[in-house]
Amino acid sequence: MPGTRPASKPLTRGEMAARAARDIPEGWYVNLGIGMPTLIANYVPFDREVIFHSENGILGMGPQPEPDKINRWLVNAGKQHVTLRPGGCYFHHADSFAMIRGGHLDLCVLGAFQVAENGDIANWATTSESAPAVGGAMDLCVGAKNLWVVMEHTTKAGESKLVRRCSYPLTALGCVTRIYTNLAVLEVTPEGFVVTEMIPGLSFQELQSRTDAPLKLAC
Numbered sequence: 001m002p003g004t005r006p007a008s009k010p011l012t013r014g015e016m017a018a019r020a021a022r023d024i025p026e027g028w029y030v031n032l033g034i035g036m037p038t039l040i041a042n043y044v045p046f047d048r049e050v051i052f053h054s055e056n057g058i059l060g061m062g063p064q065p066e067p068d069k070i071n072r073w074l075v076n077a078g079k080q081h082v083t084l085r086p087g088g089c090y091f092h093h094a095d096s097f098a099m100i101r102g103g104h105l106d107l108c109v110l111g112a113f114q115v116a117e118n119g120d121i122a123n124w125a126t127t128s129e130s131a132p133a134v135g136g137a138m139d140l141c142v143g144a145k146n147l148w149v150v151m152e153h154t155t156k157a158g159e160s161k162l163v164r165r166c167s168y169p170l171t172a173l174g175c176v177t178r179i180y181t182n183l184a185v186l187e188v189t190p191e192g193f194v195v196t197e198m199i200p201g202l203s204f205q206e207l208q209s210r211t212d213a214p215l216k217l218a219c
Contacts, residue, residue: 008201010153010182018043020109020150020180024050031055031100031140033110033123034078036150038064040109041082053105055136057096060088077136097136100143108144110137112151112176114166117192117213119176121149122168134171141172153181153210160212162186162193183207187218194218 011019017039024030024044031053032038042063044050052061054076061076062083070081074090084090099105112123121141124134141147154160162179179186184207185197196218198207208215 008183008199008206011199012182014039014043016150016180016182019185020148023178024107026050028106029053029059029104031105031108031144032061032076033108033137033140034076034135035111037109037111038076038078038080040150046085053096053099054082055093055096055100055140057091057093058082058084058088059091059099060085062088097139100136100139103143103145105140105144107146107148108140109148109150110140112149112161112171113168114161114163115149115151115176115179115188116163116166117188119174119188120166121147121171121176122166123149123171125169127168137171141175146177147175148178148180149176150180153183158210160210163212164214183210186215191216 013036017036021040021043027049029051032040041052041061051059053059054061056077058076062085065081065083074082074084076082110123112121113126114122124137151161153162176188178188183199183202184195187194187196193213194216195204195207204217
């Protein structure tokens, strides 16, 4: 119809990862969780110093390799092939968790099934499916100085992943500080979710209609 605003186009997985990568400060030590967060390493320019950590024992992890340059022995915690930046190293699993539990990581980026308005995160099991165990996510949530989440805004069924209270088994309490979805960027504050950015063409009212928890716009 004439005058109708074009529908907004959600970000792709790669675009979400690139958006999060832009906000990582120079010189930070960053753990990338399994799944979509691992894509972030592909979008940090090579001349920018961000030191990526993988919990299986890598510091200085680089982007995914080209198909003809794969080192089959060099994988991240999600068993994906990765590269090693100059000066990077690998080490024992126990040393890796000493870094995590010792508070040496500036940031961890995880995926999630749900994030609550108070910063609680559920990212390892749902009521309909479950992982064998929570893995290192609990340590990362409480050990990193900042915790960001990269995830779709809703499930495939259209249910909001940003909720008032998590209904899935919790990974950790009150630890998420920022969320990147395919629709928006949100800060987790004492007052709840604050929207700092939305994709072009999406109104605040439309975003709220897709979100279980109440939202506020940044001033």
